[in-house]
Amino acid sequence: MLFQSSVRKELARSFGATLVVLVTVVVTMTLIRTLGDASRGTFDPADVMVIMGYTVLSDLPTILTLSLFIAILSVLTRMYKDSEMVIWHASGRGLAALIKPLMRFSWPILVAIFALAILILPWAFGRIEDLRDRFEKRSDLARIEPGQFQESANGDRVFFIEKDKQDNPVGRNVFIVSREPDKEIITSAKSGQVQWLDGGKFLVLENGQRVEKHAQSQEVTISTFSRYSARIGTDDHSQRSYVPAASINTLDLLRNPTPLHLSELSWRVGVTLAAFNLVIVGLAMAGVNPRVGRSGNLGLAFLGFVVYLNMLLMGKNWIANGQIGFLQYMGLLHGGVFLAALGWLSLRHNAWSWRHLLR
Template sequence: MLFDSSIRKELARSFGGTVIVLVTVLVTMTLIRVLGQASRGNFNPADVMLVMGYTVVTFMPSMMSLALFVAVVMTLSRLYADSEMVIWFSSRVGLARLLPALLRFAWPVLLAIALLSLLALPWAKSQINELQRQFSQRNDLERIEPGQFQTSADGSRVFFIEKGDIGELKANNVFVATDEGNKKTVISARQGYTELVGGDRFLILEHGQRLETRADEPGMRVAEFEHYRMLVVQDPLGDGGPTSLGARPTLDLLLTPSRENLGELSMRVGHPLVALQLIIFALAYTRVNPRVSRTGNLILSLMLFQILQNMINIGQSWIRQGAVNFWAFMLLMHGGLLLAAMVWLALRHRAWDWRTLLPRRRQAAMLQGRIQP
């Protein structure tokens, strides 16, 4: 009981400090990235903090896995360096005895990683896509400034107002030029404003003139109007078309098991599985050499974490391309890694070494009491 409580308290301190450091770095990098995207017109500058929050959520499964892994490695390294592990070993507490204590601390974190990966990650990506879509559809009129020509996102329309705000029912002397292939139209009106009907946004022009020319017809058509309605944005708040792969709910991926969906599903399921494997790997390989700095374990941990994350991404690409079956990849990668970690842990728990497998060295080790007969 004392062993479990002491291990969990130290893990909690290490995990909390690591999470704070990683999240701080992540927020800083995300803020720089989102500000750059907003400056290029991908997002509304007013939504920068909102987009940054959603982006941080998409990276949280990986960050929490890394924080948990680093916390376990640093805790075990400290126990080895301060000779506390020697005390526990002399009390007949082997490495395998540490695994239940680590899992009792880690299971809420593993559950949080699974929920973030399966539920929060696609939700956050869908919110980012929705903000980007709404801004790209609405900014044609919202960015219009008096005295300036404003081109629409697709380049098919040019807007101009002399004064006022076209969204506040008080824009005067409105000019709109459209280019629809072989037909070009120029519309001028004394007044204009926008109106939302259902999910469609219309530009309402009053007291104006419409000029139309066609490439396949000579001459020009001129028409005067008292009231003219032009569809500008079709259903900006409704269905924005096909949902991106990363924003699809996990349930949809399960119900429609195409290669693309299974590839995305392998990535989402892989985050909690890799986090579990990293805990066992940390317990199996962590040790401290008095002649070497303790940062060696941390460097090896970061390298192992990056390798496993790359394997998840590579597997996702292979599944989407049809190079490997989903179940085969999950079994070979995650099952193989879990088996390798457990075998490694068992070898260290029994103090086995490949050199002791040789007859003479094994007999010498038995005489020294290093391994059991």
């Protein structure tokens, strides 16, 4: 009992340290990727931290799974290296007797992974899509950036404006190109500002010219003006039309079991099953080779985790394309890994060798 308690305490320390390191790495990588998306105009730069938080939250099931696997493997490998496992075996307890303390430590983490994958993951993806959609539907005025060419929401206008100061409401050197079905209009002015006229937002231009080129007759009309008003598009507050499968809640996926929905469901359920299987795999894989050291065992374990994760992603695509059924995939991958882990654990628990099995 004392031994099991000490094992759980050491697992908790190792799991906490591993989780902090992995979260730090994921936050850094997510921040770099989100900043790149914001610079390309995918997100509002003001929402970078919010989007990064949602992204890290959606990655937590995978992070917790890897942290749990590394913690189990590193603690048990350390016990082999310091001969604590020799004392454990000498007391008449086999390797399979460690399943109970490992499961007592792992079950809260497995429940957290399941809750995050089933409930939090679609919610986080939905908030990210809402922020992306709201930024794409922003008004033409919000799209204008000093010193940059910006396209309107419907794609029929291109704006350019210069500003001396960010808080100055009046801009100078305004340039607008708009396309209509039968003509193209180029408007330029020395200055411009936004005003409310007749209950709507207008961009009021002063001291400029307007060039109209007709598409069929190729006729060009040039006119000058001292004051010209152009209506600015307002924000589009309509609901998001595109709903990716990752943002659909789990109950809706079950109510409408299309191949695309089942593929997303296989990922959410598969992360929890993978975490459970990796607990047994970590127990079966634990050990130390004096010629290689701990790094070789951890490297092999990380390679196995990457392969398992890639199989989850590949199976998700196969189910979406109709190449394999949902139950077949879950049984072959997770059931196969579970049986293989139990077989490997049985070999080590009974100290069997391949020569013994052949006999």
